[in-house]
Amino acid sequence: MMRTRPLKVALLGCGVVGSEVTRIITTQSADLAARIGAPIELAGIAVRRPNRVREGVPAELLTTDATALVKRGDLDVVVEVIGGIEPVRTLITTAFEHGASVVSANKALLAADGASLHAQAAEHGVDLYYEAAVAGAIPLIRPLRESLAGDKVNRVLGIVNGTTNFILDKMDTTGAGYSEALDEATALGYAEADPTADVEGFDAAAKAAILAGIAFHTRVTIDDVHREGLTEVTAADIASAKKMGCTVKLLAICERARDGRSVTARVHPAMIPLSHPLASVRGAYNAVFVEAEAAGRLMFYGPGAGGAPTASAVLGDLVAACRNKLAATTGAGESAYTQLPVSPMGDVVTRYHISLDVADKPGVLAQVATVFAEHDVSIDTVRQQGRSQGLGGDTNDGAADAPGGAGRLREGGEASLVVVTHRAPDAALSATVASLRTLDTVRGVASIMRVEGE
Amino acid sequence: MMRTRPLKVALLGCGVVGSEVTRIITTQSADLAARIGAPIELAGIAVRRPNRVREGVPAELLTTDATALVKRGDLDVVVEVIGGIEPVRTLITTAFEHGASVVSANKALLAADGASLHAQAAEHGVDLYYEAAVAGAIPLIRPLRESLAGDKVNRVLGIVNGTTNFILDKMDTTGAGYSEALDEATALGYAEADPTADVEGFDAAAKAAILAGIAFHTRVTIDDVHREGLTEVTAADIASAKKMGCTVKLLAICERARDGRSVTARVHPAMIPLSHPLASVRGAYNAVFVEAEAAGRLMFYGPGAGGAPTASAVLGDLVAACRNKLAATTGAGESAYTQLPVSPMGDVVTRYHISLDVADKPGVLAQVATVFAEHDVSIDTVRQQGRSQGLGGDTNDGAADAPGGAGRLREGGEASLVVVTHRAPDAALSATVASLRTLDTVRGVASIMRVEGE
Numbered sequence: 033m034m035r036t037r038p039l040k041v042a043l044l045g046c047g048v049v050g051s052e053v054t055r056i057i058t059t060q061s062a063d064l065a066a067r068i069g070a071p072i073e074l075a076g077i078a079v080r081r082p083n084r085v086r087e088g089v090p091a092e093l094l095t096t097d098a099t100a101l102v103k104r105g106d107l108d109v110v111v112e113v114i115g116g117i118e119p120v121r122t123l124i125t126t127a128f129e130h131g132a133s134v135v136s137a138n139k140a141l142l143a144a145d146g147a148s149l150h151a152q153a154a155e156h157g158v159d160l161y162y163e164a165a166v167a168g169a170i171p172l173i174r175p176l177r178e179s180l181a182g183d184k185v186n187r188v189l190g191i192v193n194g195t196t197n198f199i200l201d202k203m204d205t206t207g208a209g210y211s212e213a214l215d216e217a218t219a220l221g222y223a224e225a226d227p228t229a230d231v232e233g234f235d236a237a238a239k240a241a242i243l244a245g246i247a248f249h250t251r252v253t254i255d256d257v258h259r260e261g262l263t264e265v266t267a268a269d270i271a272s273a274k275k276m277g278c279t280v281k282l283l284a285i286c287e288r289a290r291d292g293r294s295v296t297a298r299v300h301p302a303m304i305p306l307s308h309p310l311a312s313v314r315g316a317y318n319a320v321f322v323e324a325e326a327a328g329r330l331m332f333y334g335p336g337a338g339g340a341p342t343a344s345a346v347l348g349d350l351v352a353a354c355r356n357k358l359a360a361t362t363g364a365g366e367s368a369y370t371q372l373p374v375s376p377m378g379d380v381v382t383r384y385h386i387s388l389d390v391a392d393k394p395g396v397l398a399q400v401a402t403v404f405a406e407h408d409v410s411i412d413t414v415r416q417q418g419r420s421q422g423l424g425g426d427t428n429d430g431a432a433d434a435p436g437g438a439g440r441l442r443e444g445g446e447a448s449l450v451v452v453t454h455r456a457p458d459a460a461l462s463a464t465v466a467s468l469r470t471l472d473t474v475r476g477v478a479s480i481m482r483v484e485g486e
Numbered sequence: 487m488m489r490t491r492p493l494k495v496a497l498l499g500c501g502v503v504g505s506e507v508t509r510i511i512t513t514q515s516a517d518l519a520a521r522i523g524a525p526i527e528l529a530g531i532a533v534r535r536p537n538r539v540r541e542g543v544p545a546e547l548l549t550t551d552a553t554a555l556v557k558r559g560d561l562d563v564v565v566e567v568i569g570g571i572e573p574v575r576t577l578i579t580t581a582f583e584h585g586a587s588v589v590s591a592n593k594a595l596l597a598a599d600g601a602s603l604h605a606q607a608a609e610h611g612v613d614l615y616y617e618a619a620v621a622g623a624i625p626l627i628r629p630l631r632e633s634l635a636g637d638k639v640n641r642v643l644g645i646v647n648g649t650t651n652f653i654l655d656k657m658d659t660t661g662a663g664y665s666e667a668l669d670e671a672t673a674l675g676y677a678e679a680d681p682t683a684d685v686e687g688f689d690a691a692a693k694a695a696i697l698a699g700i701a702f703h704t705r706v707t708i709d710d711v712h713r714e715g716l717t718e719v720t721a722a723d724i725a726s727a728k729k730m731g732c733t734v735k736l737l738a739i740c741e742r743a744r745d746g747r748s749v750t751a752r753v754h755p756a757m758i759p760l761s762h763p764l765a766s767v768r769g770a771y772n773a774v775f776v777e778a779e780a781a782g783r784l785m786f787y788g789p790g791a792g793g794a795p796t797a798s799a800v801l802g803d804l805v806a807a808c809r810n811k812l813a814a815t816t817g818a819g820e821s822a823y824t825q826l827p828v829s830p831m832g833d834v835v836t837r838y839h840i841s842l843d844v845a846d847k848p849g850v851l852a853q854v855a856t857v858f859a860e861h862d863v864s865i866d867t868v869r870q871q872g873r874s875q876g877l878g879g880d881t882n883d884g885a886a887d888a889p890g891g892a893g894r895l896r897e898g899g900e901a902s903l904v905v906v907t908h909r910a911p912d913a914a915l916s917a918t919v920a921s922l923r924t925l926d927t928v929r930g931v932a933s934i935m936r937v938e939g940e
Contacts, residue, residue, distance in 0.1 A: 056636065056780060066823040067635050163633060169781035171625070171633035179617060179625035181521050182510065182801020326510060326798035327623035330788035334781065344780035347636020361815040369520040
């Protein structure tokens with residue numbers, strides 16, 4: 033049964049993930065051979081610093097010439113765990129041209145240029161797999177591409193960045209501010225020295241682009257994804273969320289429009305109810321909800337990063353690519369036949385939680401409510417809270433329906449109004465906020481946050 | 487690009503799942519064709535009662551002659567949603583012999599005879615897929631077989647039967663007894679008129695066998711699975727669990743032994759801590775934890791039954807089988823190369839929660855503790871509680887460590903002892919309970935339940 037010709041695999045990059053991939057390939061070789069139907073032979077490992085100590089990595093396999101490695105012509109699969117756009121894009125293209133399938137963990141490249149990479153793989157009759165690019169070890173790409181291939185996915189909603197989830201979880205559980213929580217994440221190794229990609233939402237946006245494209249069988253790039261990071265989330269926002277029975281998470285949300293003619297993809301902080309399963313996703317874990325017409329609501333949960341979990345996803349793809357090479361076939365390629373356009377953020381229908389600093393005098397609530405009505409935004413609840421002395425007693429924390437905006441605040445000083453809207457287009461919500469800012473009685477907009485998961 | 491020859495698909499069975507499969511194939515035909523690369527043609531639907539009204543099912547496709555249908559010779563894929571062992575086994579075998587791949591939702595057949603079906607499929611160069619056989623719409627089989635193909639799974643722990651989870655959830659939230667909760671499940675359609683397969687654990691045991699075989703790359707049949715249903719779970723058990731900060735779930739647990747040389751598979755009610763994600767799985771939902779060496783802990787959650795969710799899983803397999811037919815290839819077949827034996831329940835290492843009715847007199851705790859020590863079972867906690875008047879005050883609900891069994895109950899009447907053990911082989915735990923029953927001072931063993939998920 034077992035073919036004797038080994039499958040030749042080259043590795044591009046040997047950092048945390050690459051070392052773990054090497055370790056598994058070398059220590060689990062008998063299992064991998066049995067599962068694939070032929071043994072794997074590590075043909076070479078391209079690295080920048082060949083003299084760095086890498087425990088368990090055979091030194092004789094190391095090379096600094098990645099281009100020569102992918103040009104060998106005898107490779108079955110190239111595993112890319114370098115990251116970034118160039119020189120990786122060129123290396124992957126070269127690997128395809130020389131007949132190798134590619135397994136990549138590169139969310140940035142796939143989110144920027146997935147379509148052309150898929151086209152090149154198809155042209156050369158090889159596979160392009162990238163389960164590790166989204167949510168580490170959690171099987172998501174394969175379930176979306178294959179298990180749900182006969183279903184209609186309407187929504188993907190998830191926590192796909194462990195660093196930001198760690199920071200928000202810290203802020204939620206300890207009351208810490210953003211900077212303090214970021215410092216702790218950095219000290220513990222959850223955040224990189226330059227945390228921009230994580231905290232500004234670029235990493236999550238890349239994953240959202242990949243997930244949206246696969247879920248809706250269309251093409252979505254990172255440029256199509258509305259992106260807001262969490263750097264402006266304050267301890268006060270987290271406290272406001274708690275008052276509403278919510279917590280704050282940085283969510284990636286991909287949705288099919290109700291008329292089915294377009295899709296949206298976005299990443300931003302949002303309040304979600306504590307009863308929502310995503311609310312209890314702690315620390316650096318990831319979890320993704322998938323809502324499909326027949327399947328209903330599915331959730332996938334697990335470690336979203338780290339050397340070993342990411343290596344697990346890479347190895348799963350490597351086994352699949354090797355099996356296909358042995359069978360002289362390829363797996364399902366890109367499916368982008370729906371060609372659904374990506375709508376801008378303004379078309380997204382969502383809810384807002386808005387905190388306003390207002391003058392504490394008669395008619396303010398009526399004025400504010402009128403602005404909402406003018407933009408066709410329906411108010412769910414209003415909570416008004418005095419700031420000056422003599423206020424804040426019986427009105428404190430009291431949520432009140434605001435039918436027609438006839439409420440009246442006590443006179444004198446300043447107060448705050450917390451408004452939660454019903455669902456409305458994001459453009460209408462933004463316009464409402466812009467109008468509110470022009471009111472004399474509105475001293476400032478303290479915070480705006482979307483409410484999701486209800 | 488699109489091939490014009492349609493793929494011919496026959497359906498065996500047209501009940502709740504079959505009708506939904508038919509509906510999706512007929513209403514989503516353009517999407518399915520785009521995803522497969524060729525259209526699907528429904529060639530025939532075998533039913534027992536052709537005159538029954540089935541909305542949306544083309545009457546001209548119905549036939550009562552399932553054998554003739556699978557013998558047509560021009561079928562690409564046969565979808566089997568009849569269930570049970572015969573005549574289904576013969577029909578599937580005949581389909582293979584006539585060159586058709588098979589998609590089945592039949593857990594009983596796969597758990598009884600999966601190995602020979604896999605061998606027949608391989609012999610005839612066709613696929614056998616059965617994602618729908620375990621946990622409805624939740625992708626589990628494909629992630630285990632493919633996404634985790636490069637990892638080492640050590641444990642699968644899950645709620646795989648919605649009926650029993652509904653019943654236990656009811657008992658937990660309302661304090662209802664088993665019969666009352668079962669009646670409600672029946673009235674709401676969550677339990678069948680004859681609930682035996684669910685409440686005695688046969689359904690979950692079949693799924694455990696399938697999961698264990700795939701997770702550990704070996705062969706496990708339902709006969710290898712230790713099985714206890716939930717008919718003996720009482721309201722008192724649920725109350726005891728609550729006192730421990732636990733809830734009771736019917737769990738399917740598949741484990742690799744620590745020495746890696748054998749596996750176990752079992753289904754039984756167990757207490758799990760409320761902090762465990764499985765504790766919050768409500769109603770008829772399913773959820774499965776997978777623990778793998780590199781990936782860590784993954785969880786898969788979703789609707790475990792129902793026409794539409796099961797149809798979603800069937801359709802995913804159908805698309806895969808059709809793609810393979812078009813590419814003249816097959817997917818990965820059975821992987822049972824480890825040939826790991828299945829150990830008996832006695833070898834499972836677990837914890838017990840035991841409630842004893844004891845004489846309320848001096849030395850009882852010492853006697854009881856001695857029995858545990860004789861069987862090398864270490865006690866974690868003991869809670870003693872008086873039943874007769876004059877007891878139950880300060881000792882009530884007080885958990886106390888029992889170092890050496892020097893405790894002493896107050897004199898007179900009867901009392902109860904609740905013992906929670908550390909981890910020990912199930913055989914030692916059973917032997918301990920048997921010895922306890924022989925003690926004069928032990929009037930009865932009120933309940934025994936395993937504690938998992940810690």
